[in-house]
Amino acid sequence: MSQPITEQALPQTPKEKNVLQRIYTIINQNNQLKIGSILLLFLVLIGVFAPLLALYSPTALGDGLLVPPSAEHWLGTDKLGRDLYSMILYGTRTSLMVGFVSAIISGIIGTIIGAYAGFYGGKVERLLTEINNIFLMMPTFFLILLVAALFGNSLIIVMVIIGLTGWASNARLMRAQALSIRERTFIKSSIAIGEKKSFIIFKHIIPNGIFPIIASTTMNISGAILIESSLSFIGLGDPNIISWGQIVFDGRSYMTSGWWVSTFSGFMIVITVLSFYLIGDGLNKVINPKLK
Amino acid sequence: MVFLNVKKLNVEYYTKNNSVHAVQDISFQLDQRDTIGIVGESGSGKSTLAMAILQLIPKNTGKVTGKIEMKSKRLLDLTPSEIREVRWVDIAAVFQKSMNALSPVHRVGNQLSDIYRLHEKNIPHKMLKQRIFQLLDMVNLPSHVYKAYPHELSGGMMQRVSIALGLMHNPKLLILDEATTALDVVTQTQILKELMELEEKMGLTRIMITHDLSIVASSCKKVAVMYSGQIVESGFVKDVLYNPLHPYTKSLIKSVPSLKGENRKITAIKGSIPDLSKPIEGCVFAARCPYAKEVCFQSAPENSELENNRAVKCHFVKGGEFVWEEGKQTIV
Amino acid sequence: MANYIQKRIITGILIIVVSIVLNFTLIKLSPGDPIRVLSGQDSPSPQMQAELTAKYGLDQSVFMQFINYVGNLAKGDLGVSILSNQPVLKMIMERIGPTLLLALTTAIIALIIGTALGIYCARYRGSRFDNIVSGSSYIFDSMPNFWLGMMLIMIFSSSLGWLPTSGMVDLRTNYTGFNYYLDVFKHWLLPATTIVLVTVPYYFRIARSSIIQVMSEDFITTLRATGMSESRIFNKYVFKNAILPTITVFGINLAYIVTGVAIVEIVFSWPGMGSFMLDAIHRRDYPLLMGIYLLLSISVAIMMIIVDVIYAYLDPRILYKER
Numbered sequence: 001m002s003q004p005i006t007e008q009a010l011p012q013t014p015k016e017k018n019v020l021q022r023i024y025t026i027i028n029q030n031n032q033l034k035i036g037s038i039l040l041l042f043l044v045l046i047g048v049f050a051p052l053l054a055l056y057s058p059t060a061l062g063d064g065l066l067v068p069p070s071a072e073h074w075l076g077t078d079k080l081g082r083d084l085y086s087m088i089l090y091g092t093r094t095s096l097m098v099g100f101v102s103a104i105i106s107g108i109i110g111t112i113i114g115a116y117a118g119f120y121g122g123k124v125e126r127l128l129t130e131i132n133n134i135f136l137m138m139p140t141f142f143l144i145l146l147v148a149a150l151f152g153n154s155l156i157i158v159m160v161i162i163g164l165t166g167w168a169s170n171a172r173l174m175r176a177q178a179l180s181i182r183e184r185t186f187i188k189s190s191i192a193i194g195e196k197k198s199f200i201i202f203k204h205i206i207p208n209g210i211f212p213i214i215a216s217t218t219m220n221i222s223g224a225i226l227i228e229s230s231l232s233f234i235g236l237g238d239p240n241i242i243s244w245g246q247i248v249f250d251g252r253s254y255m256t257s258g259w260w261v262s263t264f265s266g267f268m269i270v271i272t273v274l275s276f277y278l279i280g281d282g283l284n285k286v287i288n289p290k291l292k
Numbered sequence: 293m294v295f296l297n298v299k300k301l302n303v304e305y306y307t308k309n310n311s312v313h314a315v316q317d318i319s320f321q322l323d324q325r326d327t328i329g330i331v332g333e334s335g336s337g338k339s340t341l342a343m344a345i346l347q348l349i350p351k352n353t354g355k356v357t358g359k360i361e362m363k364s365k366r367l368l369d370l371t372p373s374e375i376r377e378v379r380w381v382d383i384a385a386v387f388q389k390s391m392n393a394l395s396p397v398h399r400v401g402n403q404l405s406d407i408y409r410l411h412e413k414n415i416p417h418k419m420l421k422q423r424i425f426q427l428l429d430m431v432n433l434p435s436h437v438y439k440a441y442p443h444e445l446s447g448g449m450m451q452r453v454s455i456a457l458g459l460m461h462n463p464k465l466l467i468l469d470e471a472t473t474a475l476d477v478v479t480q481t482q483i484l485k486e487l488m489e490l491e492e493k494m495g496l497t498r499i500m501i502t503h504d505l506s507i508v509a510s511s512c513k514k515v516a517v518m519y520s521g522q523i524v525e526s527g528f529v530k531d532v533l534y535n536p537l538h539p540y541t542k543s544l545i546k547s548v549p550s551l552k553g554e555n556r557k558i559t560a561i562k563g564s565i566p567d568l569s570k571p572i573e574g575c576v577f578a579a580r581c582p583y584a585k586e587v588c589f590q591s592a593p594e595n596s597e598l599e600n601n602r603a604v605k606c607h608f609v610k611g612g613e614f615v616w617e618e619g620k621q622t623i624v
Numbered sequence: 625m626a627n628y629i630q631k632r633i634i635t636g637i638l639i640i641v642v643s644i645v646l647n648f649t650l651i652k653l654s655p656g657d658p659i660r661v662l663s664g665q666d667s668p669s670p671q672m673q674a675e676l677t678a679k680y681g682l683d684q685s686v687f688m689q690f691i692n693y694v695g696n697l698a699k700g701d702l703g704v705s706i707l708s709n710q711p712v713l714k715m716i717m718e719r720i721g722p723t724l725l726l727a728l729t730t731a732i733i734a735l736i737i738g739t740a741l742g743i744y745c746a747r748y749r750g751s752r753f754d755n756i757v758s759g760s761s762y763i764f765d766s767m768p769n770f771w772l773g774m775m776l777i778m779i780f781s782s783s784l785g786w787l788p789t790s791g792m793v794d795l796r797t798n799y800t801g802f803n804y805y806l807d808v809f810k811h812w813l814l815p816a817t818t819i820v821l822v823t824v825p826y827y828f829r830i831a832r833s834s835i836i837q838v839m840s841e842d843f844i845t846t847l848r849a850t851g852m853s854e855s856r857i858f859n860k861y862v863f864k865n866a867i868l869p870t871i872t873v874f875g876i877n878l879a880y881i882v883t884g885v886a887i888v889e890i891v892f893s894w895p896g897m898g899s900f901m902l903d904a905i906h907r908r909d910y911p912l913l914m915g916i917y918l919l920l921s922i923s924v925a926i927m928m929i930i931v932d933v934i935y936a937y938l939d940p941r942i943l944y945k946e947r
Contacts, residue, residue, distance in 0.1 A: 134639050137876075137928050139920045142883050143646065146917055149905050150654040226768055230887055233770045234902060248771055252891075255774060256782045263778075266771030273766035281762075346849050379851030387849075392842035395861045396941055397868070406860070407850045441940045457846075 030286055036278030043272055047092040054086035058242050066258040076260040078250060084261065088268055091244040095272050098159055098228040099221035105163025107217040110170025111210065115201050117171070118178025129175065135168035144227060148236040155238040158231060162224045170213050170220070177209030211287050218280035222273045229269050244269050294361075295497055296322040296465060301358035303337070303344050310569040314340040316521040318358075322514075324464075327491075327498045329508030329529070331544070332518035335565050338501045339388075341518070342469045345499070346385055347375050362465065381411050384463035388470035390454040394442045400453055401438035404460070411461050427456040432486065448479040455487060462494055469501045484511050505548050509533055514601075517541050520565050520576040527602030537604045537614050540577045575607065583608065632932045636925035643921035647914050648693055652686070702918060703911030705904075712915030716897070720882075722792055723889065723896030727881035730816050734823035735874050739867075741824070742831025747858065749836065758832070761825035773818040773891035780814060787814050790893035815892040819885055823877075830873055834866040841865075868939050875931030879924040 027033045046053065055074070056062070062073075062081035069076045075084040117128035147161045181187060182205065190200050231237055232245030239246075244265040251261030303315035314337045322328060332338045343349050344356050347367060360367040362382060370378065387393055394403050404424050409415060415423070425435050431452040442450060451472065458466055472480040488511060491498060500512055508515050509529060516526040517540065525538040536542045566572055566579060575581070578588035585607075593607045608615055659668060659676050668676075677683055684692070696703075702712040745754040764772075781789040792811050793799070799807050838844070839862060847857045877884065882897055889898025897916065904912040 130635065130638065133635055134642050137635075137639055137924055138643065139880060139883055139917070139924055142917050142920055145901075145905070146650060146913055149908070149913060150650055150910065222766065229768050230770065233768070233887065234890065234905060236905065245768070248768070248774070252774065255778055259778055259782075262771065262774050266768060266774070269768050269771065270763065270766045273768075274762060277762055277766055348845060348848055376851040376853065379849060381851075385846075385849050387842060387846055389842050393846045395843050395847075395865060397864050397939055398861065407847070407852065410851055443941050454846075457850075 026286055027282075030282040032278040033282030033286065036275045036280075036282055039271060039275035040279065043092055043096065043275060046089055047096050050086075050089040050093060054083075054089050056083040056086045058082065058087040058090040066254060066261075068258075069260055075264045076258065078247070078261050079254060079258070084247070084264060087242050087247060088244065088265055090242045091247065091265065091268065092272075094155070094241055094243045095225050095228070095269070098155070098162070099225045099272075099276065101159045102162035102166065102224040103217045103220040105160065106166035106220055107170055107213060109163070110167035110172075111174050111206060111213055113167065114171035114174025114176075115178045115205050115209070118175040119182050119197070119201050119205055121179075121182075125175075128171075132168050132171045132175070135165070136172065138165070140165040141227065141230075145231065145234070145236065148231055153231070153236045153238050155241050158228055158236075158238065159224075162227055166220055166223065170216055173212045173216055174206075174209060177212065178205050181205050181208050212284070215280050215283035215287060218276050218283060222276040222280070225269065225273050225276070293323065294321050295324040295326070295363065297359070297361040298345070299359040299361075301341070301344060301356070301360060303340050303349060303354055303356050305340075305354045307569075312568045313571075314354075314521055314568060315344060318518075318521075318523055320516055320523065320526060322497055322499075324497055325495055326514060327500065327512045328514040328516060329500045329502060329512035330516050330518055331502060331505060331508055333503060333565060335520075336518040337521040337568075338518050339469055342385070342467050342499070342501050345467060346379070346383060377411075380407070380463065381461045382463060383465045383467065384458040384461070385467040385469065386451075386454045386458045386471040388473060390450045390471065391442070391447060393450065393454045393457070396442055398441075399438070400440050400442060400445070404438075404453075404457060407457065408460055427460060428453075430459070430490065431456045447475055448483065451475060451479075451483055455483070455490075459490060459494065459496075463496070465497045465499070466491070467499045467501070470503070471500075472507065473502065473504065480507075481510075487511075505533065505544060517544065520572075521568055522576055522605065523603075524577065524606070525602075525604045527598075528600055531600055531602055537609045538577075538606050539581045539583050539614075543582075575605070628936055629929070629933055632929045636929045639925040639928070640918075640922055643918055644694060644697065647918060648690055651910075651914075697918070702915035705909055705912045705915075712912050713919075715900075715912065716916060716919060719895070719897050719900045721896075722894060723882055723885060723898065726812065726815060726819070726889065726894060726896060727885045728878075729812070730819040730823065730885070731874070731878060731881055733816070734820045735827050735870070737820065738824040738827025739831040739870055742828045742870075743835060743863075743866075745828070746832045746835035746839070757828065761828050764821050765825040765829075767822055769818055769822045770887050770891050772821060773815065773888050776814050776818055777891070787811075789814075792895050811892075811894075815885075815888050815894055818888050818891075823884075826877075827870060827873070831866065831870050834869045835862060838862050838865040868935065871938065872931060872935050875927060875934065879927030879931075882920060882923070 027037050060082065062077055062083065064073070064077055065079055065081045067073050067077040067081075073083050073085065075088065077083055078087070113128055113132065117125045117132070143165055144158075144161050148158055151157050178201075187200065187204055190204060195203075228237070228243065229245030229248070232243045233249045235249065237243050237246045237249070247265035248262045248269075251258060251263075251265070254261055298321070299319045301315055301318045302313070305312045305314055316337075318341060320328070330338045330341065340349070345360060345367070347356075347370075349356055356368060358368070362378075365378065365382075367375075367378065394400065401421075401424055404427065405420050408420060408423065421438075424438060428435060428437055433449060433452050433456070437445065437449065437453065442453075445453065454471070472483060475483065484507065490496075498512075500508065502508060512529055514527065515529045515532050516523045517532070517538065518524070519540050525532055525536065525541045532541060533545065536545055566576060572592075574587075574589040574591055575584070575593050578584045581588065587607055591607075593605050595603050595605050596609050597603045598609075606614070659673050679696075700713060702716075704710065705712055705715055708715065741757055745751075745757050748754055777789050780787050788811050790811075793804070793807050797807070844857060844862070847861060848854075885896070886898035886901055888894070889896045890902050893899060901913070901916060903909070904916070
């Protein structure tokens with residue numbers, strides 16, 4: 001694993017193809033990637049077109065409370081008579097947003113800290129690596145829970161805190177990448193020419209070592225979605241937003257009289273998390289064929 | 293008497309969508325105590341050839357056809373349990389990257405003993421230990437190596453451990469696959485010298501797989517030059533390396549800098565080896581050959597056999613000479 | 625070795641220090657004044673305010689407050705729960721038993737099942753069994769544990785009525801001896817199944833991929849060439865090389881088991897730390913939450929040191945790299 005994983009490791013695709021075609025070629029190589037991408041595409045479409053697909057307003061209180069799935073309410077209604085099908089459609093937006101925003105925050109922090117640690121070496125590296133180790137080991141879920149409990153449960157706070165606590169694994173990956181990339185000739189020559197260090201980091205080290213981070217960030221999206229749903233399930237979710245975790249939480253009181261409330265919303269969490277797991281794992285395999 | 297007879301050996305690897313013909317119709321013979329160097333670029337199939345002789349090509353990824361005879365044994369027809377008995381007693385090997393040749397979490401002595409006992413099951417513990425110490429001593433290693441882990445040894449020391457491992461049961465045939473490539477030149481020369489002395493004592497036959505012509509020149513009697521899965525030229529080292537006939541051999545020699553003699557120009561061979569998943573109509577080297585003419589792209593050259601067990605696969609080698617333009621001998 | 629352990633201990637201490645600082649900062653940063661946080665009330669009585677101010681030195685400088693806070697911790701005083709007015713440490717100790725029972729048993733079962741499946745699937749890679757197990761491992765890995773728990777309750781308790789839905793013992797009965805254990809076992813079965821199902825994929829994937837990785841190492845080729853049988857190569861050499869990552873992960877997971885099972889405990893009303901935490905959250909018992917968090921950090925730090933020492937003992941390369 002000492003070999004840096006860079007673009008060269010990816011299957012060669014002719015340069016004249018456009019970006020979409022290249023992405024298509026990569027996705028086509030791996031079944032996990034294929035299934036994951038199809039699922040994700042489906043979810044994104046649901047999220048984008050939720051207002052068109054929904055039969056009712058997700059917040060509209062209907063007359064029928066806890067109505068089982070029927071022609072009128074495809075997935076039934078909850079205790080307040082809201083249409084679950086419509087709520088679940090809108091919940092897609094919440095989950096995808098939480099996943100993307102927090103994973104991007106942790107991806108950026110991790111990449112920068114890791115790249116600096118690996119490139120600079122010496123004291124900077126030791127300090128950053130020590131911080132990294134601490135964050136890797138800290139019981140982050142409980143910390144997130146504590147912050148959500150203390151600072152109130154707005155979605156933004158939840159996303160930011162998941163991002164701020166989740167960067168450690170990315171930083172470790174990026175550090176390893178930077179450590180080996182900095183030994184390569186083109187970096188040595190950049191240093192010899194006298195280019196600024198931060199320029200080299202952002203121009204060469206990060207672009208050349210980013211692939212494993214992309215894969216791991218995709219996995220982090222899954223993690224973030226699960227954390228958000230768990231927080232909602234404990235009752236620490238944002239009450240002003242429709243979230244699948246919260247619907248599952250609400251359904252807990254009606255396990256016998258309204259099985260559909262929790263079942264379908266939880267199933268959507270499974271599908272979403274699964275799609276990102278598959279994409280992340282598939283990317284890892286494409287980057288590093290040995291893992292097959 | 294012929295000791296090892298490889299005849300029309302073919303190896304094909306299967307991948308998802310196609311198959312790669314990594315070794316094509318290779319034939320050569322070795323007498324007892326012969327030493328042969330097999331040279332070629334990476335990807336020329338030389339390591340695959342070694343793995344085929346060692347029967348180490350997994351059945352689900354590759355197919356080996358042809359004939360490999362060692363004395364009277366037909367190696368390709370043996371059952372798995374017969375193969376296990378041939379291994380290390382008749383044929384042993386020293387692999388490339390000797391740093392990774394042993395398990396990193398078991399002690400060297402433990403592994404050597406374990407392997408020794410495979411073919412001498414009833415040896416008492418004390419004798420076994422003694423024997424391992426003898427082996428370590430034979431390759432000039434101190435006895436504390438017995439208790440060491442592989443990562444505690446240097447590259448040269450691990451190479452010696454690998455050689456001790458290979459010579460453990462006095463094999464008849466030893467295959468060295470790029471065994472000294474990773475070492476520095478001084479250590480490499482010394483280990484080669486020691487190996488040749490041991491080989492003299494033990495009456496070994498050796499196949500040396502390398503990309504380094506100087507190793508072949510200094511330690512082998514015969515040489516076979518491989519290109520893209522085929523042997524393009526073979527014969528005695530003194531003939532082939534001092535008077536190369538095949539254009540590929542010529543360019544290989546030209547790409548090696550020489551310390552002695554005149555300061556000549558080092559030329560790299562242009563282009564890269566052909567894609568072996570597609571059949572090639574003409575000569576395999578034609579695309580990169582500076583002498584290629586139309587005929588080279590149209591038909592594969594015959595293997596012309598010359599005196600002194602020499603063979604060359606080139607359209608322009610006639611009667612032991614390289615004749616390119618009509619009537620004229622071309623000297624490069 | 626001494627040097628190595630020393631390094632680990634330093635990292636461990638740093639984890640604890642960072643957790644203490646974070647805890648302290650969170651109190652200071654949280655909206656509203658610290659007395660509100662520490663008392664859990666929006667308008668605490670003047671007497672309570674005075675008490676808390678004296679105890680935490682809230683009228684002194686921030687630095688002195690911190691010293692004071694650390695001093696209290698050093699005495700084993702993690703604060704006093706707002707809910708019950710009892711010391712936090714004592715309360716945690718009372719509730720940790722059921723959590724450990726659930727967490728330890730499931731961790732060991734998941735480790736064994738996951739590793740065994742991983743080894744088997746790595747050996748018969750690409751077989752139908754491997755494909756089925758690998759495929760399901762993704763699905764179970766994607767399941768929120770609380771949802772899986774609820775689904776199991778719906779199937780096995782609500783619909784089929786085979787198993788109890790909540791608690792650790794049936795409070796209506798007064799079993800003793802064997803019947804008591806049987807009752808606990810019945811209550812344990814569903815939460816345990818939930819935890820095992822979501823944890824197995826983890827060990828499965830680590831075991832499977834590390835075995836596959838070891839199988840592709842050069843030394844395996846050497847061993848094959850010597851005529852060693854596949855089963856001996858596997859049992860002696862592949863196994864020891866591949867089991868090390870699993871052991872590390874298991875050790876680290878042990879440190880997190882308390883939080884790992886908390887949510888499942890909540891689903892099944894298992895009388896452990898999880899339900900306790902939920903109460904603390906809803907009643908804003910912040911001293912209790914912070915006490916749990918600190919204790920958790922300390923146990924993680926200690927487990928990390930133990931795991932690393934064991935790992936260094938098992939894998940000779942570790943110490944070498946550290947030098």
